[in-house]
Amino acid sequence: MQPLVNDRYLRALLRQPVDETPVWMMRQAGRYLPEYRDVRTQAGDFMSLCRNPELACEVTLQPLRRYALDAAILFSDILTIPDAMGLGLTFGQGEGPRFARPVTCLRDVQQLPVPDPEDELRYVMDAVRTIRSALQGKVPLIGFAGSPWTLATYMVEGGSSKTFTRIKQMMVREPEILHALLAKLADSVCLYLNAQVAAGAQSLMIFDTWGGVLSTPAYRAFSLDYMARIVAGLTRESEGRPVPVTLFTKNGGQWLEAIADTGCDAIGLDWTVDLADARRRVGHRVALQGNMDPAMLYASASGIEQEVARILAEFGPGNGHVFNLGHGIAQDVDPAQPTHFVDAVHRLSRPYHR
Numbered sequence: 001m002q003p004l005v006n007d008r009y010l011r012a013l014l015r016q017p018v019d020e021t022p023v024w025m026m027r028q029a030g031r032y033l034p035e036y037r038d039v040r041t042q043a044g045d046f047m048s049l050c051r052n053p054e055l056a057c058e059v060t061l062q063p064l065r066r067y068a069l070d071a072a073i074l075f076s077d078i079l080t081i082p083d084a085m086g087l088g089l090t091f092g093q094g095e096g097p098r099f100a101r102p103v104t105c106l107r108d109v110q111q112l113p114v115p116d117p118e119d120e121l122r123y124v125m126d127a128v129r130t131i132r133s134a135l136q137g138k139v140p141l142i143g144f145a146g147s148p149w150t151l152a153t154y155m156v157e158g159g160s161s162k163t164f165t166r167i168k169q170m171m172v173r174e175p176e177i178l179h180a181l182l183a184k185l186a187d188s189v190c191l192y193l194n195a196q197v198a199a200g201a202q203s204l205m206i207f208d209t210w211g212g213v214l215s216t217p218a219y220r221a222f223s224l225d226y227m228a229r230i231v232a233g234l235t236r237e238s239e240g241r242p243v244p245v246t247l248f249t250k251n252g253g254q255w256l257e258a259i260a261d262t263g264c265d266a267i268g269l270d271w272t273v274d275l276a277d278a279r280r281r282v283g284h285r286v287a288l289q290g291n292m293d294p295a296m297l298y299a300s301a302s303g304i305e306q307e308v309a310r311i312l313a314e315f316g317p318g319n320g321h322v323f324n325l326g327h328g329i330a331q332d333v334d335p336a337q338p339t340h341f342v343d344a345v346h347r348l349s350r351p352y353h354r
């Protein structure tokens with residue numbers, strides 16, 4: 001394997017000195033890019049794109065050709081695991097994910113297999129290997145998975161939800177069923193992430209998009225504890241380098257100390273969190289990733305620049321900051337806009353690293 005040319009992202013996650021604050025964007029490969037829409041059309045649909053390692057590699061690299069990003073993220077989805085468990089995943093036009101066979105009872109949970117990453121999910125590992133070789137060591141490759149709780153919301157609701165009625169009914173009426181499901185998902189996610197590292201992923205991120213809809217005790221019991229179990233089982237070194245792990249709970253700003261207690265290397269923050277406050281609370285223990293509101297990408301170039309300057313000042317001088325959006329980039333963003341964002345982070349962050 002080639003040596004890594006740009007390792008700012010890995011260094012920042014480990015709170016080591018860097019020359020400029022590294023930056024990447026959640027959902028940086030996606031529908032806001034016309035070249036992505038072309039490749040998706042060529043593939044037929046979203047899951048066919050994920051299952052084709054050459055095309056998945058191509059769309060992973062697309063944002064890196066346009067912007068000076070410091071990391072690549074595997075093109076795939078968090079729902080590959082429930083799909084591999086046999087739930088029948090489809091993405092309808094403009095309606096988000098749908099499962100043909102949602103999980104409703106203990107029998108359903110008991111019948112779910114723990115997928116073998118090099119078998120049912122081999123297409124993901126092939127994508128990791130293909131991307132890693134195509135990157136030629138330019139920037140590190142991020143592997144990822146969904147948190148057990150977030151995956152369970154889709155599996156029990158049968159798709160996206162605004163109210164989480166079914167999974168919350170399960171949580172309060174039959175918590176043992178939910179725990180059985182979460183335990184199986186934690187085992188599956190751990191195997192899946194370790195296989196991504198073996199295939200060449202250099203950093204790992206767990207997306208807990210829906211942990212923030214829980215009460216504090218429920219968050220601990222149904223989301224955080226399972227992420228902690230995963231963190232404890234992950235391969236933390238590969239190719240002679242640490243493999244940093246980032247946990248992102250959207251709307252999880254009030255639980256930063258508990259998230260840091262899992263032993264992760266970094267915490268992803270949405271835009272509602274004050275970075276200075278977060279740094280005071282946990283910055284001596286973990287790196288922080290975030291946290292510009294993705295809506296700022298609708299602003300003028302100077303508006304974006306001012307917001308980047310404000311966030312850099314909020315974090316302040318020193319190590320341990322990875323710049324990112326607080327959530328995924330919207331599909332109607334003008335592809336010219338991220339250039340202003342990415343370039344501003346690099347240019348304006350230099351004085352903070354002297």
Ligand code: CP3
Nearest residue numbers: 026027028029030046073075076077078096097207209328
């Ligand atoms: O550059 C990247 O980050 C690409 C890899 C990536 C995708 N999904 C591609 C994708 C990643 C890291 C994800 C994570 C993901 N997927 C999350 C967690 C992060 C978050 O956004 O909160 C979640 C909750 C999902 C589940 C999911 N996948 C939903 C709810 C949807 C439909 C909503 C939507 O945005 O259309 C998807 C589809 C999806 N995943 C798309 C992409 C590019 C759009 C599919 C398309 O091309 O139509």
